[in-house]
Amino acid sequence: MKMKKEIIVYSISDSLGGTSQKLLAAVTAQYPDIIFNNSYRFPFINQEEELLDILQDAVKDDALVITTLVNSQLAALAREFSQSHGLSYLDLMHPFFEIIQEKTGSRPIEVPGTLHRLDGDYFKKISAIEFAVKYDDGKAPQGFIDADLVLLGVSRTSKTPLSIYLANKGYKVANLPLIPEVPLPQVLEKVASHRLIGLVCEPEKLAKIRINRLDSLGLSQETSYTDLEKIYQELDYSKMVFKKYGASIINVSDKSIEETAFLIEEHLKKMSEDR
Numbered sequence: 001m002k003m004k005k006e007i008i009v010y011s012i013s014d015s016l017g018g019t020s021q022k023l024l025a026a027v028t029a030q031y032p033d034i035i036f037n038n039s040y041r042f043p044f045i046n047q048e049e050e051l052l053d054i055l056q057d058a059v060k061d062d063a064l065v066i067t068t069l070v071n072s073q074l075a076a077l078a079r080e081f082s083q084s085h086g087l088s089y090l091d092l093m094h095p096f097f098e099i100i101q102e103k104t105g106s107r108p109i110e111v112p113g114t115l116h117r118l119d120g121d122y123f124k125k126i127s128a129i130e131f132a133v134k135y136d137d138g139k140a141p142q143g144f145i146d147a148d149l150v151l152l153g154v155s156r157t158s159k160t161p162l163s164i165y166l167a168n169k170g171y172k173v174a175n176l177p178l179i180p181e182v183p184l185p186q187v188l189e190k191v192a193s194h195r196l197i198g199l200v201c202e203p204e205k206l207a208k209i210r211i212n213r214l215d216s217l218g219l220s221q222e223t224s225y226t227d228l229e230k231i232y233q234e235l236d237y238s239k240m241v242f243k244k245y246g247a248s249i250i251n252v253s254d255k256s257i258e259e260t261a262f263l264i265e266e267h268l269k270k271m272s273e274d275r
Contacts, residue, residue: 006035008063012042012054014074016125016168019092020066039161039257043129043168045069048077055081060216064088070110124170132167135174136160141185143174149264150191151175152241153199154234155225156209158252158260162199165257166264180237193246194271197264200238202253203231 011020021038028036040063042054051074058065065087069075075094082089097108135143137160144150148171151159159175166173176185201209210226224230242249248267252260 004033004035006037008040008061009036009038010040010042010054010058010061010063010065011038011067012045012051012065012078013068014044014046014071015068016129017041017043017068018168019068023092024066035256037256039158041161041164041168043164046071046074048074051077052081055085055087059085059087060218062216064090066090066092068092069094070108072110121170125168128167128170128172129164131172131174132163136163138176138185141174141176141187144176144185144187144191146172147174147191147195148172149174149195149197149268150188151197151199152178152238152245152247153201154178154206154231154238156206156213157199157201158257159199161257162260162264165261169261169265178234178238178241180234184241188245191245194248194267196242196245196247197267198238198242198247198249199260200235200249200251200253202251203228203235205253206231206235 009024011017011024013020021041024036024038028034040058040061042050045051045054051069055065055078057063065078065082067075067078067090069078069091070093072094075091079089079091079094081087101107131143131147134140135147149166151162151173152175153159155177159177163173163175176188178184207226207228210231211221214221214223214226239249241247250260250263255263
């Protein structure tokens, strides 16, 4: 079977980043033989240091960078960095701004997020994104009590990108990495089972993902982190945890973030109807 090509896409915005997502969805539909991995989404970027850190990671991942930065200084920084580092870069805002200025002489106000009305849904989405960042990667497990969802899984099963994606839909999501040597937080026992989602991946696929990640960071690939036998053990442990706490399980091996998120939303709807 022919393997699909994969392109890693970094989306960077000084607001929610919805504009780039709509474009990417339209483009993705035109390339059924290419996997567009848009796990890396960075909303509310308004500091040069933040932007440079993200762009440096994008170089390591050989990513395509799409920005919707209305701030001209940040956009210029992203453009110059990309040109000097050979980074594939698409600015969705400023080329259009320049055309408008040529025709009218008017400059944009450069205020992020003016597309969105400041209604209840907007503030709910902002709150959910802040929640996902605060309770990412097992930080402050007490947040599990207030979460709409708690994602469980071993390293590199898409917990963080899923958390951010679902947060953009207004869900408060926390996630917890499952490591056999690290005790589980007791607060997990207080979380209703219908709010627990266990993420698994085929061992060989997971090993490849981890190897690629270490390679992108310039690190040695020969570690227990990428050892297939160790990965089998980690996944067996994670399934024991899922069974103990009654978590619903989703295999993310061949699924995009969007597909997994859809399954999670369907699960929540079903649970809501049953209660």
